[in-house]
Amino acid sequence: MKYWQEILAIAQRILVELIRRGRSLILWGIFPILVLLLNGYIMAEKGKIELDEAMALATPPTLVGAALFFSCLGGTVATVVAEREQQTIKRLFLSPLSGVSYFIGIFLAHCAIAACQTILVYSIAKQYGATFKGSIPLELLIIFLSITAYVGLGFILGTQLAKRTEDVNALVGTFGVPLLILGGVFLPTALFPDNILSLAKYNPIYHMNEALIAVWAKGKNLQDISSHFRFLCLFALAMVAGGWLTYRQMLNLERRL
Numbered sequence: 001m002k003y004w005q006e007i008l009a010i011a012q013r014i015l016v017e018l019i020r021r022g023r024s025l026i027l028w029g030i031f032p033i034l035v036l037l038l039n040g041y042i043m044a045e046k047g048k049i050e051l052d053e054a055m056a057l058a059t060p061p062t063l064v065g066a067a068l069f070f071s072c073l074g075g076t077v078a079t080v081v082a083e084r085e086q087q088t089i090k091r092l093f094l095s096p097l098s099g100v101s102y103f104i105g106i107f108l109a110h111c112a113i114a115a116c117q118t119i120l121v122y123s124i125a126k127q128y129g130a131t132f133k134g135s136i137p138l139e140l141l142i143i144f145l146s147i148t149a150y151v152g153l154g155f156i157l158g159t160q161l162a163k164r165t166e167d168v169n170a171l172v173g174t175f176g177v178p179l180l181i182l183g184g185v186f187l188p189t190a191l192f193p194d195n196i197l198s199l200a201k202y203n204p205i206y207h208m209n210e211a212l213i214a215v216w217a218k219g220k221n222l223q224d225i226s227s228h229f230r231f232l233c234l235f236a237l238a239m240v241a242g243g244w245l246t247y248r249q250m251l252n253l254e255r256r257l
Helices: 002-021 023-047 051-085 088-092 099-127 136-160 166-182 194-200 204-217 226-256
Strands: none
Touching: 002 023, 002 099, 023 051, 023 099, 051 099, 051 136, 051 166, 051 204, 099 136, 099 226, 136 166, 136 204, 136 226, 166 194, 166 204, 204 226
16 A cells, blocks of 8 residues: 555656656647547558548557657656756655655556557547457557557666756657657558668557557457567567666666766
């Protein structure tokens, strides 16, 4: 109960701070909507398909790329860097709050933001007639694994590479935009040449995207996406482990300073 209360307190504090600033939450809502509409209309026009089908195909890459990527990965990096700049990490050592609670609290806060984005993107797509055919629990599991991977990677980048708030945009842009393009967020993977497609298979965003499209828009089951799902599970586990280790390393460093 003590740990759960601490986790909720950390998550609430981060969400209240984001709500107070407001700008990030508004942009995290507007950006995926614009990407969804652009992708949907372009797919409908160039692919000669109905708009509702195009919206169903455009929703998964919009969600894992435009929504979750920037809120869960970029947001985690920004949170970690801001907490270090504001000396919040140092104050952690003066309180009975545990490091585990702090780590999970940040994760829970970004899960809440991601859940709101998922509902928002899904609702807009439904307004345009999109139908989603796959298993809802499997879809939610893929989204959860994607969030987990992004937040874990955000901890790694935020503790190891970003030292100041100004570093966040450069870091996310440098690593993120090429990965998003290679993952099929802005261009369908069907357009990729064979050598680029072979390279894309090492990109976790590619597996998030392909798995969610197959289940959400095409009604595939777990067996059909087993390779994507296996890669995503291993990557999410590795990112959580890496994020925790780098977080502990950051705590030890802050304790000495």
